[in-house]
Amino acid sequence: MKGAVPSPRSGQDGEGEPDALEVDTIAAAPPILSLRFAPPSLPPGFVVRSRIDEMLDAARGGDVTLVCAGAGYGKTLAVAAWAQSVHRLDRTAWLAAGEGVGVAAFWHDVIVALRMLPVVADEARIAEFMPGPAFGDSDVAGLVDALSSLPETVTLVIDDFHRLTSVDLLKSIHRVIECGVLTVHLVLISRVEPRIPMRRLQVMGRLREIDAAVLAFTPGEAEDLCARIGFGLDPESRERLMNRTQGWPAGIRLALLSATVEYGGDVHAALTGFGGGGKLVASYLLEEVLARVASSDREFLLATSVTPVVCADLAQALTGRADSRAILEQLVARNVLTVRLTGRAGWFRYHPLLREFLRDRLTIERPQEISTLHRRTAQWYLDSGELIPGIRHLVAAGDWLAVAKVVGKSALPLILTIHGGELAAALAPALDVVERDPRPEVLLAASVVAHHSRDFVTMRQNALDAETALLASGVEPPRWAQVIVALARMVAARVFTPVELYESANEVLTVATGASRNELPAVGAYAVIGRTNVAISLVLRGEFDRARVHLEDVRVEADRAGVALTSAAAHAYLALLDVIAGDLPEAGRRSDMLARLGVRRGWTQQPQLLAANAASALVHLETDELDAASECIDSGFDLVLHGSDLPATVVLQIAAVGVALARRELHTARAAASRLRALSASCTGLPLLDHWVAVSLARVELLCDDVDSAEKILTGLPASTSSSSSEFSAELVTIARAEVLLAQHEPRAAFDLLGTPARYAAHRTLVVEAALLSAIAADRLRLDSIALERMGQAIDAAAPIGALRPFVAHSEEITVLLARYRHLNAEPSELDRALLVRLTAADGAATIRPATPSDPLTERELAVLRYLPTMYKSAEIAADLFVSVNTVKTHQQSIYRKLGVSTRRAAVDRAREWRLL
Incomplete structure (x- = not known):
């Protein structure tokens, strides 16, 4: 074994990793998403302010520039103008923060934005880093390493930073900032002070601030703007303009626009009717502007204000106007607070002040039309393949039946991707609605939100309540509802009652495979998810051959269905099957591959890798690398917090018991056994876990010299079986019973029970244990030649896979026997040498610990x-x-x-x- 999940050892080259996990998961950004990776174009008459450019230029790699002011101060345009100059364009990445974005989705977008830069596009570390849904602290370290590998310093601009409200996300951003990545200059554009500690950066000289006072126009800049758009200001008008607006860029632009629309270009007259600043000025001037535009154009503006960005096709869907493109272009040309977006041709955005004002007017004047407009917007997005924006607008329209249909038919698999947080945020209003209106469709939406929050009790209850209500109607529930309920039941089984996983996973598979793509466009993803869980349940039932066939198929199908993490989960359980088969080198190779992949992709916190942690810990345990095994166990229990894989958690705890046994730490073993009992209480009825847990608990009792309790634990479990499906479990119990018989000083019974090592051939680590225990029993019976023969069989079986644990565990009894074997075999093997070192160390180790530390703690x-x-x-x-x-x-x-x-x-x-x- 070369490494542990999720912290592999250095120096690995990654050779031999399956192609299925090497697929580049960065696909071309969809139309709406691509708009977030480019700054807006500059409006006509834009005034470039060199003083702001100089402040941005002064920053170095590792610095943070905070551009912070209220709406209308031209923050975004000022940074966009700086970024779009020729010598900065190829080294400035742009990202507009999205609503409800989670930690993983944010860092995914950052990676995509950086990869659009020519100087970054071919950088391997950045190309491979692809955050998983459970992106966590350990992944931040990997992200910092990836960013530090950039060949030269770049600037990353995060626009609308105030939209980022997740505490976990802000914490991860702060951690990256604190690391001071010297290859990245970070520019944050925000309406309010970010909710992350910034003052420490200021003390360190790493923070530069551009605030409202800096962004406000000087008299000269205001005069320059007026001249550029054809206004000539006399000294009195210029003074009045500056006094009333205090240099507020939006106020100046609105005053000039108002003068154009109503006062024939007379700025002085336009400024006579209002006072104050901020939104009061904006509302007054926008009211003036909107009152003077043509009625049809006013209708256009109101209707299109329901969406944050708009193109001609979407505008036409909302207004029915075929000249939508011309109107939008005219708004830009007339400087009516509308800009083109450079990320995709034909898209536009209203200034936030204008859009907020229009939405307020729409609510006051035409409240009955708002739901219709949201439905039209949702349909346009859904027709364009933009599921989450579509769902968001359906929620705004209050159309929960349509919401649930979209989720069940197409969107639900997104909950297992980096967009899971955005989907849950879009559906979050269901949590309030369901309290007063528990219709089936609202319950199903709330169930999805509960899944994302890992509130699996509420998830299951909401789904089952929805199913009950649907069945009460006397009509078979539609496929989209059936699949949501089936998935909720399957997840609940994996969390609470794994014995029901086989049935519930097959239910998902039945619903999916019985549907057409018209009924369930996401049928491919559902089938893969169902089949993966069927395979996991087969592992737990002891049907290893069938499980391996399913898992091998899933590896290929998962990437095709767009659920790459499911492919990783298949690899993780294949590693566990390798451990069960005793193929420790293959289990180690597979787990090590997942470890490297986890670090490179930012998947170290993914619960899909929990089984790989368990497999890795067991491999290290069998090869007597106990510190490495403990590291895997600790890392694995970090993953337990993020996921729902109770069976893998039980196997991980079995490994923890094994490590305590190998170290002969009595109290630690008892504590680990107590945790194992608690964890496994919900996993009864599964042959693999029932037997494995019982054997682990019995061995703890043997360590404590309580032979009777060990025997009692094993009583009632089958000693052998003719069914190949439970062969491993039965053989494991047979070996444990032989250990009990040896502890009871019954070597003949133990020897007869074990039989020949050949019977354990399908599980190579069990061959080692069985041969070794048989050698001990034969030695006690004075069957010297058989004892040496069995010792040789144990060593021959252990050598190719590096299995040392059984020898170390029984070191007190085999030392003389092993010396005799070495004497008869003059050419020592590598395993012999390793055993000699380990057994010497084991002989010197104390089995009873002092009651208190000899060196007291300070x-x-x-x-x-x-x-x-x-x-x-x-x-x-x-x-x-x-x-x-x-x-x-x-x-x-x-x-x-x-x-x-x-x-x-x-x-x-x-x-x-x-x-x-």
């Missing part, structure tokens, strides 16, 4: 120790204690040394044993 170490049972990370502990992260880590290592452990979990267990906690 006050500071005790303070850090109290945080270890919590979910606090090192950085959070450091912040609480007002020390550096390195200081916390130094204290942690000292605690581990004094307690005689190597992991955080073991330190907590040992501290509780010694009553330090």
